[in-house]
Amino acid sequence: MIQEIExxxxxxxxxxxxxxxxxxxxxxxxSSFKRRIQRILELYKFSSFDALLEKINTCDKKYFQDFISEITVNVTEMFRDPSFWVELRENILPNLLMDNQTISIWHAGCSSGEEVYSMAITLKELDCLEKVRIVATDVDMAILQKAREGAYSIKNMELNAKNYERAKGAFSIDKYYKEQNGKAMMDKSLVKDVIYREHNLVSEVSFGKFDLILCRNVMIYFNQALQNQVLKVFHESLFKNSYLIVGSKESLIWCEIANKFTVVNNEEKVYKKTKE
Amino acid sequence: MDKFNSIGNQYKAIVIGGSAGSFQVINKILSSLPRDFELPIIMCLHRLRHVRNGFVEALNIKSNIEIKEPLDKESIKKNSIYLAPANYHLGVDIGNTFALSTDDLVNNSRPSIDILLQTASYVYKHKLVGILLSGANRDGASGMQKIAERGGLTVIQDPKDCLIDTMPASALKLTTIDYSLNTDGIIEFLLALDKSIKSVALLKNE
Known part of the structure; x- marks a missing residue:
């Protein structure tokens, strides 16, 4: 048993x-960073914390990328919080599409891409997938590759199907994937125009303007100082009167520039940028 | 209340874990606490992952203090009761704030009792009281061990008093437990603890 990390x-x-x-x-x-490190110590069978330090001090870039993949939390599901997806389908997207010919969406911290597929399916069922430009980013290159592949464990599809149903999906989720070698292979045509790119919220700046940013359950892994900084990037990346969505138990109220946003739906954590 | 005379007054928070068979127990405890109960109580009760609403409302019917599901980064306050929200792990972070996570299931659970107990004991050390109630799995046992290791106080619902005793029995197997009490005993303990905490506050005011 490895000693408690200080x-x-x-x-x-x-x-x-x-x-x-x-x-x-x-x-x-x-608390969560410490837990991820503890997990790495056990997973890679390091004899001590110092052994990990030594490894990081000498390892190559490839090893470090694997380390990054282990540090970042990549547990996700399609249509997580179904009531949010109902809000998106019935209010947010129709509002945006009423005012704009085309809209652009940024999935910040897209992980293995389930949320991107959930969005693409929702847009397709609203018959407006062609009017939307989607950019999906993550800090972890390996997980971006997974997102591009769109092959998910069959075992997760039961939960995904249930979420989809609760999110008032128009059909059955089976319509959007084929089972192949024990994997659910998603219908790639849904995401053919999606741009997947590497982006580190911690150190990088805004790279475009969006009508809708989804960053759900990502900033919970950051401290308040970093949340402040990331919110500035989002603020800069949003058109006026466009939306930012965070996870159902996250809040912007403690952020420095919270006053530049108003709450549209507190239950689903939908915010609108109201001030430049 | 003599048997709890020796309870210290250094405590800063109480964490409670419960699973199958704990709902009635927790309800009874909550309805027995005074409105001005001093220490924050942080609860992790196993619950359906995909039902976000209803649980905290159900607990609030009987509770004298309003129970809240905390937001990420929310400060932990005195005279407050918190419940781990559905499908998130609830942890305590330095600076006396909550930290939520969507990390993998632990002991097949999210929220996991072990995560709450371990993170809380890391922050509060010997100033933490851990209470583990009825339940059908082993979640919470290793968290209780951490609390004991760091000098905190450990309390379990007496396995004989439990609807399902796996959870407190696992903790008892793994670590030293200061008190094994039935539901009324736990209530008596909490009231004595509150009295002890308030007596210090009184002294400071004089």
Whole structure:
């Protein structure tokens, strides 16, 4: 059993990572970051925390990418929080499409892409998939590759199907995938125009303007200082009167520039940028 | 209340874990606490992952203090009761705030009692009281072990008093437990603890 990790040890690790690989984990929420590191120690069978430090000090970029994949939380599901997807289908998207010929959507921290498929399916059923430009980003290149492949575990499809049904999907989710080698292969035509790209919310700036940004259950892994910084990036990346959605138990109220947003739906955490 | 005379007054928070068979117990406890109960109580009760509403409302019917499902980064306040929301792990972070996570299931559960107990004991150390109630799996046992290791106080619902005793029995097997109590005993304990905490506050005011 490995000794409990101390906060000072975590600081040493984040400093080392910053120096060697220019990734900054210094502002990650402590409790979950510590748990992810503890998990890596067990998964890779490190004998001690110092052994991990030594490895990070000498490893190559490829190994570090694997490390990143283990640090970032990639548990997700299609149509997570079905009531949110109903709100999106019945209010947010129709509102946006009433005022605009085309709209653009950013999935920030898209993970393995389930949320992107949920969006594409919703848009398709509203018969407006062609009017929407979607950009999906994540810090983890390996998970972006998974998102591009759109092959999910069959075992998860039961939950996904249930969520889809509760989200008032028009058909049955079977319509959108084929079973192949024990995997649910999603219908790629849904995402043929989606741009998947690497983007680090922690260190990178805005790269375009959007009508809708989804960043659900991503900022919970950041501390308040980093949340403030990321919200500024989102603010810059939104047109006036466009929407930002966060996870159902997240809140912007403690962020510095919260006053530039108004709450549209508190239950589903839908915010609107109302001030430049 | 003599048997709880020696309870210290260093405590800063109470964490409670419960699963199958704990709903009635928790209801009885909540309805027995005074409106001005001092310490924050943080509860992780196993619940349906995809039913977001209804649970906290049901608990609030009997409770004297309003129970809230905390938001991520919300501050933990005195005289408050919190419930882990559906489909999130609830943790405590440094700075006395809540930290939510959508990380993998732990012990087949999200929220997981172990995660709450472990993160809370990391932050509060010997100033934490952990209470584990009736339940059908082992979630919470390793969290209770952490609380004990860091000098916190550990309380279980007496396995004989449980509808399903797997959860407290697993904790008892794994670590030292300070008190094994039936439901009324837990209530008596909490009232004595509150008295002890308030007596310090009184002294400070004088």
């Amino acid at each position: 906060i000072t040890q975590l600081r040493t690790l984040t400093e080392l990572i910053k120096t060697r690989f220019n990734y900054d984990f210094g502002n990650y929420a402590m």
